[in-house]
Amino acid sequence: MQSEPLVTFNGVIKKFGAFVAVQKLDLEIHKGEFLAIMGSSGCGKTTTLRMLAGLDAPTEGEIRLSGKPINDLPTWQRDTPMVWQSLALFPFLNVIENVEFALKMRGVGAKERRTRAENWLERMQISEFATRNIAQLSGGQRQRVALARSLVVEPEILLLDEPLSALDAHLKVRMQSVLQGLQRELGITFVYVTHSQSEAFSMADRVVIMSKGIVEQVGTAQEIYRAPKTRFVAEFLGSSNIFSGKSDGNGMLATPVGKFRLPQDGTSPQKGRSTTMVVLDTRSHLSVEEPGSEFDFVHAKIIGEEFTGATATIYLEAEDGSELRVQKDHDTLAALPIDVGQPLYVSWRPNETHLVSDA
Amino acid sequence: MNDFNRSRFIEIGLRFYVVLSFAFVFAPIAASFIFSFNSDRFPSIPLGAFSTEWYRAVANDPLVWDGLGNTLFVGIIVSVVSTALGFGAAYTDFRYRFFGKPVYMALALLPPTIPVVILGLAMLAYLSRINLSGQSVSVIIAHIVICSPFAMAISRLRLSQMDPDLEAAAWNLGASEWAAMRYVIVPFCLPAIFGALFITMAVSFDEFAIAWFVSGLNETLPVKVLGFLQGQVSPRINVIGTFVFVTSMTLVIIAQILLTRQTRETPAKD
Incomplete structure (x- = not known):
């Protein structure tokens, strides 16, 4: 892996009142890797992701993105788009308007916006649904819209918060290969939060296992499977x-x-x-x-x-x-x-x- | 509904009961409507001939037009201001957690629970002390106080249907807090905002007691009606009553349509 990490968590602690969600997290995420953060609910995996996205502020410690501290940077000034568990697509906008949203917020002109959004729809094979309502789409199609909406700004890193948990088993496997293919093709970093072992182990280059706010083990699927540390x-x-x-x-x-x-x-x-x-x-x-x-x-x-x-x-x-x-x-x-x-x-x-x- | 096991007798009885309830509520309004087209001077049966003379009489009365003008002027300003205030209060409730929030919410919902006579009297006492009584603006202020909670209730309902991740997703995609409000929260709540505009206008349009206390010479239409009643028994009251009823019902029905459609449009979770 590269010498300079894309993301560094330096002694990051997150408390919600008396509850400690993340305890002293030290973690490096490399450029271009597919990292999965796995654990059961309440283990701090989503909080970790949200801190990286800028949706929660660390109580202590420092998060660096490309070497720069980003603790005080609001989420709308970071390029850390997230794919939500609920997908959080805008129901009052159609498919292409959803995909254009981030470009609009960045002041990209209407014409360029449309072209770039169309490119992503094509890439995600959902061009034919461009003017459809979100409510008219199937679960898998919505998933693709959510991915296109996040990737349209061509970020260096994509955050995914249990994006496949709402899908049927067979669709899940298909979306897994879509995600994996996409990550290889784009060469960007994916940080994927999940409670599912099969998702984490089948897609990720490295897996982080968390429990009660603590990292239990970091390693490749093989390493963790063959030699659990704790x-x-x-x-x-x-x-x-x-x-x-x-x-x-x-x-x-x-x-x-x-x-x-x-x-x-x-x-x-x-x-x-x-x-x-x-x-x-x-x-x-x-x-x-x-x-x-x-x-x-x-x-x-x-x-x-x-x-x-x-x-x-x-x-x-x-x-x-x-x-x-x-x-x-x-x-x-x-x-x-x-x-x-x-x-x-x-x-x-x-x-x-x-x-x-x-x- | 599964009414396989319900007896036919009860079924018919229930239907009859519903019809009876509606008849009880709407009979006076229907009577007023019918007598407004009656040529006789007094509301009595048998009816006289069909006539629109009372409508003409009302239309030719400059005082009625004054009242209507005041009502519309007040109603439009009240609906816009109270919807803005109500939406703001609802958003505060949706977005923030703070010390004393239940008290804040209770206070915000309080005005409609105070008896209107007391509220009207209090308004009069207060507004006259600060030299704001007896003007259109007095009615506007008083009506905003009672209308804002309705707007808040409607906006809150809509916000409660919103995926709480939606706003955060907008921020995450590069929208500042203002941009998220403008491009996500308001568009999502638009049906409710229009609904609130119509409902608050209808409330202001109908409201009598407080307007009577504080309006002075700038009487709204319901206050005018009282003037008619006190002076003489005139079928013109029926005309104005019918007009006010039709207008309010139209506003409420439009609001209802907007609010029902929004619920249906909310995408099913899968």
Whole structure:
């Protein structure tokens, strides 16, 4: 990535009364990257985006855009257009008037305005709806109008606040590829706020995971998926088995469901220290017989099954009531007795595990 | 509505009840309308011949034209000023949160709840102290006080239908606060603004008690009507009554059409 970041958050804090929405955020957003900010509702992701757009002012800290501090710049003087969750299209204007709006506000002449707006309608493949009312458009068409309206000023950065949340599943996938294609073509920065893992992971170059106003992890989809850094991230992604217990100081983890080998990465925790270890559900195995010594394992009972296309996820419950999950292809599963209540061994290789922080 | 289970008897009874209620409300107005075309001097049955002589008599009365002129002059200024004030108050409520807002809103909505006689008397006492009584401007001031809350209520309703992101989206697209007001808020509220103009004009047009107290020699039409009544029983009252009714109803119906259409135009959320 480029050396000079497009956006820098420097110790940014946002409080609403006593509620701290964003706590000490340090984040760099690079030129031309597709960054997703992901988290559940109330995690501070939208507030972060709104501060960047200039719709909320940081309580503390500094935000820089292209090197310049923008804390005191009102939103109408920043070039940080946003695509809203509600889309916020102007219902009293038709499609092309909506797209022209930002140009009109910037004092662009009527003729040039029309031409530039028409170009964007064409680009978004909605030229035929130019004179339609917003109320007459479908959800996907409105989405395109909202994108055209924001992009018509040719900004360096586009902010998107859960823009696809109102769409049907199949339309969502199509709009995802539209967005991704657009971002590559334009080469501008997209900052995309979402609560959806699939949206963030399938589109973004880097993903920021937030919880309770704190950044839990920043990285590519692969990095985060393979190696969640914190217990929160592992739980949020929901694709790992999580074991908590105490380190015995000799590379073993004592948990309520058994004693397991800790990963041999040279950072063995001190004796007696609370430690959490995770292993991906795709790296976990099922068997009827007790696995060999190269595996660690838990004895558990099946409680349910979920199909996810080429694979299925089996949910199991260990003796202490904790839940485990294993994802396998159908051929592998066909060879196993998959019935609710069936006891099986859930196993993994110790070198497939890694530690996460409990914070 | 699902009236599959409703008994036929109750159905007919309810309809009859509605018709009866309307008849009760509108009978005096209808009577006034019918007698205004009656040639007889006194409103009695059987009716005399159809006649427009009372209309001619009214049309030829310079005092009536005076009253009508005053009413229109007052009505137009009142509707414009009170709609501007009412819209401003509604926008303040929509946009800002501040200490004492419930008190502010209660005060803004108060005037129509005060008995008009008391309000009229208070207005007279106050306006005469500052040498503003007995003029058209006295009626204008008094009417603005009672009309603004209506304009506010109508504007508030419209603003409550607005996606709160709309204004922020305008700012985000480069509109200053004034530009957003001009290009987004006002256009969105336009039907309500016109509705408020018509309703407040109708309220001012009809209002009698306060105008009676403060108008002095610049009587509005309803005050003139009282003058007729006190002097003599004249069918001209029916003519003026019919005229005032038709005018007010027209204004209210126009407002109603504007306000209903805006609701339907609001796009469905999907």
